[in-house]
Amino acid sequence: MEIGIESGSRRGSVGRRSGFALFAIVARSLQQVSTLVVTLLAARFLGPVDYGVYSLAVVFVLLVQTLTYTGFYHFIVTSRAPDEDVLSTSFWMLTGMATLAALLLVVLARPISSLFGAAELQPVLALLALAQPFAAIGAWYSAGLLRRQQVTLQFGILFCQNLAALVGGVVLLWLWQSLWALVAFRYIRVASGLALCVVLSPLRPRLRFDRALARSATGFSMGLYGARLLTFLSRYAGDLLLGLSFSTAEAGLYRFGTRAATGATDIVSQPMSAFALTQLGAAARRDRDPSVVMERFCGSITLLIGGVSATIVLLGDDLVAVLFDPAYLAALTVTCAMAVRAVLLVVPSLLEPALAAAGRTGQVLVFDLASTAALVAAVFAAAPFGLAALAWTQAAVTAGVAVAAMLTIRKFNGIPLRRMVRPTLLAGALVLGYAAALLLVADVLEYVAPSRIWSLGLALCAALLLGILTLFLGARLRVFSLGVFSG
Incomplete structure (x- = not known):
């Protein structure tokens, strides 16, 4: 009887962990899902010119948002100083940093709009910038809850916030098909998240400022801020260069192609980066071996992102033809290249949390300086040859960046190469098997389905079933682990 009770308890524990893991990834990923759905819906209602204006504005605002979720954010999660001092x-x-950056964007909105030759860019950029100080407060709450390991509350807030943004954004865009609906969508996300944090979180800012701790936080964060600036430049250099050199329509096409791929893969990669930071930071504070954490993240993220990328590459033609303005078909080569690049970025995306946990943030800056220089040089060299050349050149350079990231993590965090290479290669092999099976099914459906819409719908269902089977095989081979969704 006792054995039966223990067995039932273990099954219940596994079930609870699985349920929490599913809720965690849904809560974390819903932000990327809502952004992807709304921006792709915008591509249905708005032409490439309007979409290009919004995309350029978002690029600049994302710079502030990117800085908000690094540096001081990482310091809050990993610092060993007392909670109250760190949080306050x-x-x-x-x-303060987010407010200064937002005000600078407001001041520069007019010159930026003149530089890109898009008058509507000024008010869109200014309005989006003004929301960033409030978004920074939400980021502070998020980091504080992670520090206190109140992850259930944090995931609940994230889920409700992003669900409100998804529903509000879709309704607004459906009824009000303009740039301003997209601006309102971002305000819904910020306002709902901040309101939920204030009401539900026990955290409250104090009128306390420790200068010594501030100097320590600044020293810790500067390398990460520099690295994020360089990462931002490498990721969005193509958008900015096209916006400067060509029309906003071409920038819109490039951004759509990029967003279709990175928006889908970010659903996995961005939450995983946050989970990795939490787990690697906890391992560092408790003097535990980070190799185990890195191994399961390399395999799990490669398997998840690889599956999403393969689906995009194989079904992208039908998705665009059925759902969007035919003008966006010209961006499909960009989508395929960026999907491949997303897989290659798995290990580089783990470099920042790995080195931050080891206290080697300066090395993150050095690495990103070198990788960004290579990527930006590739962008300038390839841009005159068109969208496809620009995208595939970036993917090729990223392959070298991935190898360099593994070597850097080994050198400064002490994680053996085999703990990163083996799970990555095994996961890649599983992804290739998934892609081959999906390609075979999609080819059969193209001939037997009564219409292209039916073929697409059945292919997506097949992709889901094949994906579940691939994850099961990955778990059996110890490549995929639900443990990545904790923390």
Whole structure:
């Protein structure tokens, strides 16, 4: 009887962990899902010119948002100083930085719009910038809850916030088909998240500012801020260069092609980066071996992102033809290249949390400086040859960046190469098997389905079933683990 009770308890524990893991990834990923759905819906209602204006504005605002979720954010999660001192001091530093950056964007909105030759860019950019100080407060709450390991509450807030943004954004865009609906969508996300944090979180900022701790936080964060600036430049250099050199329509096409791929893969990669930071930071604070954490993240992320990327590459033609303005078909080569690049970025995406946990943030800056220089040089060299050349050149350079990231993590965090290479290659092999099976099914459906819409719908169902089977095989081979969704 006792054995039966223990067995039932273990099954219940596994079930609870699985349920929490599913809720965690849904809560974390819903932000990327809502952004992807709304921006792709915008591509249905708006032409490439309007879409290009919005995309350029978002690129600049994302710079502020990117800085908000690094540096001081990482310091809050990983610092060994007392909670109250860390949280209070970091609140004023994080919100102050975001406020100054937002005001600078407002001031520069007019010159930027003149530089890109798009008058509507000025008000869109200014309005989006003004929301960033409030978004920074939400980021502070997020980091504080992670520090206190109140992950259930954090995931609940994230889920409700992003669900409100998804529903509000879709309704607004459906009824009000303009750039301003997209601006309102971003305000819904910020306002709902901040309201939920204030009401539900026990955290409150204090009128306390520890100067010594602030200096420590600044020293810790500067390397990460520099690295994020360089990562931002490498990721969006193509958008900015096309916006400067060509029309906003071409920038819109490039951004759509990029967003279709990275928006889908970010559903996995961005939450995984946050989970990795939490787990690697906890391992560092408790003097545990980070190799185990890195191994399961390399395999799990490669398997998840690889599956999403393969689906995009194989079904992208039908998705665009059925759902969007035919003008966006010209961006499909960009989508395929960026899907491949997303897989190659798995290990580089883990470099920042790995080195931050080891206290080697300066090395993150050095690595990103070198990789960004290579990527930006590739962008300038390839841009005159068109969208496809620009995208595939970036993917090729990223392959070299991935190898360099593994070597850097081994050198400065001490994680053996085999703990990164083996799970990555095994996961890649499983992805290739998934892609081959999906290609075979899609070819059969193209001939037997009564219409292209039916073929697409059945192919997506097949992709889901094949994906579940691939994850099961990955778990059996110890490549995929639900443990990546904790923390």
